[in-house]
Amino acid sequence: MTRYIIVDDEAPGRANLRLALQEQPGWQLQAECDSxxxxxxxxxxxxxxxVFLDIQMPRESGLELARELGRQPAPPLIIFVTAYNTHAVDAFEVHALDYLLKPIDDRRLAQAIERANAMLGLRQHDAYRAALHGYAAATHTQAMDSFHVRSVGNIEQVRVRDVLWLQAAGNYVELHLAQRTVLHRLPLSRVEQLLRPDEFLRVHRTAIVRRDQVRRLSVVGDGRHEVTLACGAQLAVSARHLQDLKACLGFAGQ
Structure with missing residues (x-):
């Protein structure tokens, strides 16, 4: 039996979700909460x-509660249900399992239920807890040791030390490893805040590289700069980050 609670300050929102979930086999409503x-x-x-959790509520937001729950030894899965799409990035930063917009679409709700069933049924809950705890620790230390990359029913741990370089992909970031590339659901700007500046260097608005991967700085085309990494990748370097890259190579000021 999967036990769940609904948290929404508006009674119609709680009622609509309760009715939508009544037909789910093996799901038991444990509580309805207005705050x-x-x-x-x-x-x-x-x-x-x-926990089905609204985001914008009086006095204390759902995001605040989610961050608090994420620090518990055994946090529940969080599925945000909200009328606003502007908090999606924040929701995934706290490792919400899903993000549903009101009015709730039956198909999207079914997908969220499928993800929750997969996460619980495939014994991935421990990995989910590790992801939450890792994020909570990173927000305090401003550095993290691993990424927790999610797909349906699975969380993969990717060690930061295995990442050679990172590239922006909209609200996602591509983690480039030695043998493959992994897509992680956080924007590059947020990931940069959680990386150690003595280990990683931004070379472009779309790219961050591991410092010990930097091998050569070249001038290409019409005066543009390009950095070559030990792994063979060649990336554009913006004028804004050129001096930092030169310092990394040992010839700052030239």
Missing amino acids: AAAARDALARAPADV
Whole structure:
């Protein structure tokens, strides 16, 4: 039995979600809460496997509650349900399992249920907890040791030390490893804040490289600069980051 709670300050929102979930086999509603404080009390009385959580609520937002839950030894899966699409990046930063927009689409809800069932059924909950705890630790230390990359029913741990360079891909980032590339659901600007500046260097608005991968700086075409990495990758260098790259190579000021 999958136990869940619904957290939404608006009664119609709670009712709509409750009705939509009633037909889900093996899912049991444990509590309905109109605030983050009420949800905290409900979870203290009886832990849940999944929390359907609104983001914009009076006094305390769903994002604040999600961050708090993520620091617990055994956090529940978080599925955000909101009328606003502007918080999607923030939601995935706290490793929400999914992000549903109101009015809830039956197909998207079914996908979220499938992801939750897969995560719980394939015994991936421990990996999910590790991802939450890793993010919580990174927000305090401003550095992290591993990425936790999610797909349906699975979380893969990618060590930061194995990443050779990173490239922006919209609200995602490509993690370039020795043998493959992994797509991670965070923007490059946010990832940069969690990397150690003594290990990584930004060379372009779309690229960050590992410092010990830098091998050569070249002038190409009409005066543009390009850096060559030990792995063979060749990346554009912007004027804004040129001096930092020269310093990395040992000839700053030239």
